[in-house]
Amino acid sequence: MSLRLKINLMVGALTLMFVAGLLQQQFGLMRKSVAEEVVAANRVAAQLLDRTVWGHAAQGPQAVLAFLRGVGRVRSNDIAWLDPQGRELYRSPPSPYKAGRDAPAWFESLVSPAPSSKSIAFPDGTLVVRANASRAVLDAWDDFVAMLGAAAALVTAVNVLVFWAVGRALRPLGRIVDALRALEAGRFDVTLPPLPGTEAHAIGAAFNRMVGVLQENLANARRAAQAERELSDRRELAHWVDRQVEQERRMIARELHDELGQSVTAMRSLALAIAQRTHASDPEAERAARLVADEAARLYDAMHGLIPRLTPLVLDAFGLVEALGDLVERTRRSHPDVRLELHADLGDARPPPEASLALYRAAQEGITNALRHGGARVLRLAVVARDGGLALELSDDGRGLPAEGAYRAGHHGLRWLAERVEAVGGALVVEPNVPHGVRLQVRVPQAQPEAA
Numbered sequence: 151m152s153l154r155l156k157i158n159l160m161v162g163a164l165t166l167m168f169v170a171g172l173l174q175q176q177f178g179l180m181r182k183s184v185a186e187e188v189v190a191a192n193r194v195a196a197q198l199l200d201r202t203v204w205g206h207a208a209q210g211p212q213a214v215l216a217f218l219r220g221v222g223r224v225r226s227n228d229i230a231w232l233d234p235q236g237r238e239l240y241r242s243p244p245s246p247y248k249a250g251r252d253a254p255a256w257f258e259s260l261v262s263p264a265p266s267s268k269s270i271a272f273p274d275g276t277l278v279v280r281a282n283a284s285r286a287v288l289d290a291w292d293d294f295v296a297m298l299g300a301a302a303a304l305v306t307a308v309n310v311l312v313f314w315a316v317g318r319a320l321r322p323l324g325r326i327v328d329a330l331r332a333l334e335a336g337r338f339d340v341t342l343p344p345l346p347g348t349e350a351h352a353i354g355a356a357f358n359r360m361v362g363v364l365q366e367n368l369a370n371a372r373r374a375a376q377a378e379r380e381l382s383d384r385r386e387l388a389h390w391v392d393r394q395v396e397q398e399r400r401m402i403a404r405e406l407h408d409e410l411g412q413s414v415t416a417m418r419s420l421a422l423a424i425a426q427r428t429h430a431s432d433p434e435a436e437r438a439a440r441l442v443a444d445e446a447a448r449l450y451d452a453m454h455g456l457i458p459r460l461t462p463l464v465l466d467a468f469g470l471v472e473a474l475g476d477l478v479e480r481t482r483r484s485h486p487d488v489r490l491e492l493h494a495d496l497g498d499a500r501p502p503p504e505a506s507l508a509l510y511r512a513a514q515e516g517i518t519n520a521l522r523h524g525g526a527r528v529l530r531l532a533v534v535a536r537d538g539g540l541a542l543e544l545s546d547d548g549r550g551l552p553a554e555g556a557y558r559a560g561h562h563g564l565r566w567l568a569e570r571v572e573a574v575g576g577a578l579v580v581e582p583n584v585p586h587g588v589r590l591q592v593r594v595p596q597a598q599p600e601a602a
Contacts, residue, residue: 153320161312162305169301176297177260180290184283185263188226192281195224196268203270203277211274215240226286230278239275245285252284253291261287322350329357338365392570410453418446470506471496474513474533481517488521490529499535504574505594509533509542512578515567516544516590524548524588535596539576542592545583 199221206213211233218231223242231240252258266281322345332340341361342354421443428435465473471494478492501509513531520526526548533542564580571578576594583589 153323157316158309158313162309165305165308169305173294173297173301177294180294181261181263184261184286184290187286188263188281188283189266191225192227192266192268192279195227195229196270196279199224199229199277199279200270203272207272207274211239214272214275214277218242224279226282228280228282230280232276232278234275236276245282247285248288251288253287257291257294258284258287261290319347322347322354326350326353326357333361338368392573414446414450414453418443418450421446465506465510466503470494470501470509470533473506473510474531477510477513477517478531481521485521488527488529490517491531493530493532493534495534496540497535499540499596501540501594501596502574505540505576505596508570508574508576508594509540509592511570512542512567512590512592513544515563519563520544520546520548520588524550526587539593539595542590544590546587547583548587550582550586551580551588 203214203217206217211231214231218229218240221229221242223229223245227242229240229242230238233239253261262283263281268279270277270279325342325345329340329342338361341358345351345354421439425436425439425443428439464476474492474494478490481488481490513533517529517531520529524546526546528547529544530546531542531544533540535541564578568578571592571594574594576592579591581589581591
């Protein structure tokens with residue numbers, strides 16, 4: 151039900167109640183008026199006839215009848231003459247006023263006063279004067295019908311006027327409803343013009359502001375979605391580049407190990423052979439050959455130190471535990487003043503290659519940061535299988551995290567590591583160690599997710 155119809159029904163109901171109250175009051179006045187008129191007429195007629203008929207009664211019954219026939223009807227009264235035996239000898243004729251019409255029985259029963267009758271005894275008979283309210287009731291009924299017509303016309307006129315006025319007043323609300331429906335249908339560019347009326351104008355202005363904010367939020371959401379898609383594409387590209395880099399590193403490391411390593415070993419062997427052959431005959435050639443052998447040995451050692459930094463070949467050959475053991479051993483050789491402890495317990499766990507590589511890179515990056523930036527002297531590395539996943543933890547006794555945090559500007563190692571760990575479905579946490587130092591924690595699932 152519309153607001154316009156509700157208001158119209160309320161006004162119509164109030165108008166009907168007002169008209170009903172007026173009709174009820176008028177109905178009471180009608181009843182009182184009819185009663186006063188009929189009773190007064192009956193009293194006056196009885197008094198007049200009482201005085202007049204006595205003069206005719208002295209002349210006999212026929213004189214009384216002649217007088218009554220000459221008088222006829224006296225307003226709202228029925229006049230009857232009864233003989234001493236109670237037989238009716240005369241009754242006044244019906245009233246010619248509005249002859250043939252009567253008010254409805256229900257109306258007459260409501261408006262008519264109580265029956266009023268006067269009996270006057272004479273020597274030769276009895277005169278009975280009874281009140282007859284039918285004509286007065288009929289007049290009241292005609293007035294009542296006219297009032298009902300006027301009330302109906304008033305109610306109709308008031309409702310029509312109210313319906314028109316309410317429709318005119320609520321016309322701005324219709325435009326607001328249409329705008330809301332358009333907004334619900336997906337038209338976010340709809341706006342309302344200045345509407346008449348204080349409330350409608352305020353609602354229209356608020357609606358326009360809401361649409362403006364909504365458009366701005368939608369634009370921000372579109373930009374955020376675009377940025378998220380671009381970020382996702384960049385991450386995917388970064389992961390692809392990372393995998394390609396790892397493959398290239400692995401290929402370069404294998405080339406260094408297989409090709410260059412064999413060549414350097416052959417060079418050293420040839421140099422040693424030349425030194426042995428020229429030991430007695432040409433001491434100068436022997437020194438030159440041994441110098442070449444020593445340089446070949448140093449080149450071989452440098453090459454073998456470079457290969458693990460490119461890619462841990464031992465990880466592919468022997469697994470994560472052996473690769474971490476090799477990393478720890480090389481770190482001990484290069485930093486004899488640093489104590490590095492390793493605890494590894496994977497049980498029967500067989501992590502996928504990507505997860506193993508992520509854990510190895512986490513240990514490698516953590517050790518490098520602890521030694522280079524933290525000045526650590528004691529490091530503890532642990533990797534265990536726990537709750538269906540693999541957990542790696544590296545703690546040190548260094549200077550701790552800088553004031554700007556682990557992911558400070560210009561240092562991308564931990565960001566790169568976090569991206570790598572997230573790519574295999576894991577999580578990286580870097581936090582202060584108690585009482586000082588840094589704790590690096592990495593957790594990856596044993597089963598590699600499809601997204602990775």
